[in-house]
Amino acid sequence: GQQLNQSPQSMFIQEGEDVSMNCTSSSIFNTWLWYKQDPGEGPVLLIALYKAGELTSNGRLTAQFGITRKDSFLNISASIPSDVGIYFCAGQLRNQGGKLIFGQGTELSVKP
Amino acid sequence: EAGVAQSPRYKIIEKRQSVAFWCNPISGHATLYWYQQILGQGPKLLIQFQNNGVVDDSQLPKDRFSAERLKGVDSTLKIQPAKLEDSAVYLCASSNFMNTEAFFGQGTRLTVV
Numbered sequence: 001g002q003q004l005n006q007s008p009q010s011m012f013i014q015e016g017e018d019v020s021m022n023c024t025s026s027s028i029f030n031t032w033l034w035y036k037q038d039p040g041e042g043p044v045l046l047i048a049l050y051k052a053g054e055l056t057s058n059g060r061l062t063a064q065f066g067i068t069r070k071d072s073f074l075n076i077s078a079s080i081p082s083d084v085g086i087y088f089c090a091g092q093l094r095n096q097g098g099k100l101i102f103g104q105g106t107e108l109s110v111k112p
Numbered sequence: 113e114a115g116v117a118q119s120p121r122y123k124i125i126e127k128r129q130s131v132a133f134w135c136n137p138i139s140g141h142a143t144l145y146w147y148q149q150i151l152g153q154g155p156k157l158l159i160q161f162q163n164n165g166v167v168d169d170s171q172l173p174k175d176r177f178s179a180e181r182l183k184g185v186d187s188t189l190k191i192q193p194a195k196l197e198d199s200a201v202y203l204c205a206s207s208n209f210m211n212t213e214a215f216f217g218q219g220t221r222l223t224v225v
Contacts, residue, residue, distance in 0.1 A: 004154075033213060042116075042203050042216035043155070088154050097167040098143060098207060100214060102154030 003027075006089050006103030013079055014111050021087060021106040022073040029091030032065050032072040033100065037086045046087075047074070079110050114138065116217035118204050124223045130192035133220045137185070137206030143167075145214060146179055146189050147203040155203055161187065194224045 006023045013019055023032070031050055035043035047058050049065035049072060056063055062075045072089055086107050090100040117136040125131050137144050142163050147155035158177065160168040163184040172179070176195070181187040191198055201221050205214040 006154075035216075040218075040221075042118075042205075042219045045213055045215060048213050090154075097160055097162070098209075098212065098214070099157050099160060099168055100145075100147075100155070102156070104152075104154055 004089060004091055004101055004103040006106055008106060009104065010107040010109070012109045012111065015079060015081060017079055019076040019079055019083070019108060020073060021089075022071060023089035023091075023103045024071040025091055025101075026070065027091070027093075028069040029101075030069075030094045031092035032063070033090045033092065034061075034063050034072070034074045035088045035090060037088060037105075039085075043088055076108075079108075081110050081112055084108055084110050116204055116206055116215055118202075118217035118220055120220055121218065122221050122223075124225060125194055127196055127224050128193040130190065131194055131222060132188050132190045133202050133204075133222075135187045135189070135204030135217060137187070137204070138215060141206035141208055141215075142184070143207045143209060143212075143214075144181055144187050145205040145207075146187070147205065147216075149201040149203055149219070151200070158189070158202075191222075194222075196224050198222060199224045 034046045037043045047063040052069045054065040060077045086105045089103040144161045146158045149155040159172045159179045161181040179189045201219040203219045205216045207214040
């Protein structure tokens, strides 16, 4: 079945630094989504990408849908303590009814 | 707009007991998903409904798991009998239609002892 490889698994950064994480797959996806999950909570949607090559921003977050449709990255600029959490990428296939395939997550820690 | 509601938030049961989780999706959302998230992993789809019909239940362990969405709104997920490896967070999500963004509830953390 489809699998997503998300890297890095964890990151420890200083407040104010920029962060980059990415997701790759052997399969092509129609949509890429990035979620953030805080402890004890469900994933919260950050950014949705619908077209190959698309670059979308949401505040300090920027994500891109790779040209090959097999990858995506998420950048966070000028990190702050509340950015702490686990970030998940998810790929979606139209011919599978919208089912989301999730990566393993990137755990972000921000030192004030 | 109210989000996806799930209950209970936490449940502890002994192995071989049964348990049920409830989900109320965002109003008007036709598609409802149940995901299982084991500690340290990303969510994995168990079952997907479109209105009250099942779209995908290929990853649902049907010998012990069942789910229903009788009126196309609320849904329940049941495990009977539970095993230790069922310990996980069970997440419900909904979307307007298939192939649109899914929004998640807070989840139910199940511990099987």
